Every structure is written in C-alpha cells, then in structure tokens.
Amino acid sequence: MFKKVLVAEDLDSISIAVIQVLEDLNIPTIDHVKYCDDGLLKIKRALIEKEPYDLLISDLSFKSDHRTINLSNGEELIEAANAVQPKLKKIVFSIEDKSYRIKSLFYDLGINAYVSKGRNSISELKKAIEGTFRNEEKILSSDLSFSFNDKALIEIESYDISILKLLAQGYILENISSEFKASSITPNGTSSIEKRINKLKIYFKANNNVHLIAIAKDFGLV
Amino acid sequence: MFKKVLVAEDLDSISIAVIQVLEDLNIPTIDHVKYCDDGLLKIKRALIEKEPYDLLISDLSFKSDHRTINLSNGEELIEAANAVQPKLKKIVFSIEDKSYRIKSLFYDLGINAYVSKGRNSISELKKAIEGTFRNEEKILSSDLSFSFNDKALIEIESYDISILKLLAQGYILENISSEFKASSITPNGTSSIEKRINKLKIYFKANNNVHLIAIAKDFGLV
DNA sequence: AGTGCTTTTACGGATTCCCGTAAGGAAATG
C-alpha cells in the first residue's frame, strides 16, 4: 500500500473522515494541508528530502479567507504538482458531479481517480485508493452516472467556454470579437461568435442569452 | 445539555465529524438522516412518542439521486419542522456564506445559529451548540464577515428575486409582466419591471441583463 | 488551376433590450 499520502482539503469536517480512511488502510505517513499553497510546498520539500509522496488526495474548491494565496483551487494545485512531480498519483475528492468538469480532470490533469462526495463516499474513497495503488485507470465513484463514452458534453470545448465566460462578464458580441482578436482566438468575427452562441442555445434549450448564462452557471461551465 | 439531537446531512464524510462533536458533548441520543424526508419522519415520530428532539442540526443542500423526495433541501425541512414543532431549536451547518441567504434563515425560518463549514468549523459548531443551549440568539460562526446591521442586502426583496428568477428562466420583459399579472404581483407593467431591473443593474454594477444574471447566480440569489 | 466542401464573415430585417422623458394615478400634506 501507499507509504506517504498528502491530503489537501480545507473543510475540517471532511478532512477528519478522509484521514480516518487512510489510517484504516495503515498508511504510515499522512499529511494534511488546508491551503493549496501549503500543499505544493510540502510536495516540493518531500522531493528535496528524497522522500516524495506516493499519492495526493485533493479537493477542488477551497474557501478564500484573509490569507493571500497563489493557488486558489485543486486544479491549480494539481497542475503545479504535475510540474514538479509528474508521476505523482492523484485522487480528486470533491462535491462536483458535472461530467464536463470531471472529464477534463482526467484528460487535462491526468488524475487517477475521481470520487464524488456523497452519501457513501467514504467506502468509495477507500476503493479508489486501493484501485489507484493497483494502477487501475480512470476510476470513477459509482454514484456518477456518466461514462467516458458519452459524447454529449465532450463537444463543448474551451472555445465555447471562453464565449460563455465573456458573456457572463457583461461583454457584448462586439467586445467578445475584439477580445478574441487581441488574444488571437479564431474564429473571431461577430457573426461566427453569434452562430456559436446560437448552437449553444439550441444545445441547452435556452430562449436567449440571459437564459443561456443561467444554465451555464448551473452546469458549472463558468 | 441537550438530550436528543437530530442531524440531517447527506455527506457521510461530514456527518462523521458532526456526530463526533455531539458525542464529545455527551449527548445521550444522536440520530442521523441522509435525506430531508427521513428527518421530518423522525421528528414527527418523536413527537408522537412524547420524546421530541431538542435540537436539529441541518445542512442546506442535499444531493439528489435515484430516490424520489418531497423535501429537497434544508430550508424545506426546517419549514416543515416548524409546522409540526415550532419550538424546536435549529442550527444550520452549511457551506453557504452569502449574507442574503443566511439572514433569511434567521428571519424567515427562525433558526438559532448558523455555522459555516470551513477550516475551523468543528470548534465553531461546538460553540454554537453550547450557545443555543444557553438560549443565545442569532449565533453566527466567527469566520462570517457580515453582521446583522449591514443594510446592504436587506433591500433586495422577494420582488427582485422573482424578477431575477424569471429572467434566469429565459423570460423576456413582456412574459414577466404577464406572469406577474397572472400571479397578481404588483407592479407588473413592463416599464416598472424594466426600471427595477435597472436598479438591480446599478446596484450590482452589471452591464446588461446577461451580466446581471451571472452575478445573481454567484450571489446565490437564484 | 479547378471543383466541391466546410468554415468564416458579412449583411439586413425583426425583435428585444436599454434608457431617458413624461403622463397618469394614489396617497399625504396643508
């Protein structure tokens, strides 16, 4: 079993349970951080001391408070961890259950398992840790209803997300167009962007832009 | 100290910690439900058996799954509980930190304490339980930065929320107007509604309706 | 080059939003 595990989780009410799982699995070294920045520091230090972590278990969203921080969420922590220790195994333990966001964790950040916080997530977490140790790939907790074969949400790509993000910030078509030109994102004609928004509206069954953004917010796309 | 406490919390990873707090306080009877419906049933049954609960500790958001349910969140559970046992003491333990929503819990649902899930919420929860037992009023966990004297968000009233909700559902001004007429909500002229939306846009510094809804979603108003 | 195909961009009319001004009505004041 794993020898050294790092837990990144801000809510004390949850970290207690996670650590308990790790203790049940007889893992000798268990470290816990409440801020992403501290997590990265610990990973770096462990590498320097030639005693690197075997596994990172991280939440996605972290509350902000008085402290000024560099890494504000689990995605950023994992990305930073990948930069210094690419082979580190990673399990995400979060409330998020939107397939779009979870898929990108596997494809873009190379995580090994995703466990959704739910009514039986402790046993799911245990299974995921064991599966990750046996080098199983793309482990999903069983309460998640989608599979990696679903085509549906893969087609929403980062281009669409960019549009939705700017719309949600109050940009009008023309602003988005010039913003895209400035960032050399194509297509960037107002008309093309308009068409794309139209597709999104059809896809999400939205009556208008306002409705579309409300839905996108619900899906956690922005 | 309290004799009989009910915990309504769906996430197993959190309920473990909450129950541990209650055990530390030597509370003889601790019950735990993962669904709001079950919570109401237990409250009713305890009343019938003449052994009612002293305290309800409830989360706000509950995940939906295969099960069909009547009460879908903590607000509804508390409302239902108030109907059958008005004097029941109530503590809400949730991740929510938007002042608007928290205030309405105190004013509309008469809860005794609100504890925000955070980095030190276990000790905050303990303090809140003790304070509630001593009949202290309107207890807020200390990481929440607002106070009940803030005027700011009180002025957003249910009329505004109705408008925002309908906007988020893709209604145009005219639809909202007729919807309000049908529900006999006044004012209901398109022009008045328009003006009110305008005020909201100024208040939230929104460029347009799309932006406004994005902000409203962030504030948890819809 | 030339052809067919797709993607991108351009344009125009209808609808809706945006925003200022003003008319109409109810309550309050004197």
Add this chain to the structure above:
DNA sequence: CATTTCCTTACGGGAATCCGTAAAAGCACT
C-alpha cells in the same frame, strides 16, 4: 380642495440581440 410627492405606467429612439441568407475564404482532392 389644491399641491406636492411618490409610484406606476406609457412612449420613443437608439443599441444589441436574434435569425436567416449569402458572399468570401480556406482546404482537400483531382
């Protein structure tokens, strides 16, 4: 009862959207 004030509603012009059509550009293939 007249006047003021506040609230609601009406109206109009300009801006942004919605939605369809068509031209222009890019690309693969021959």
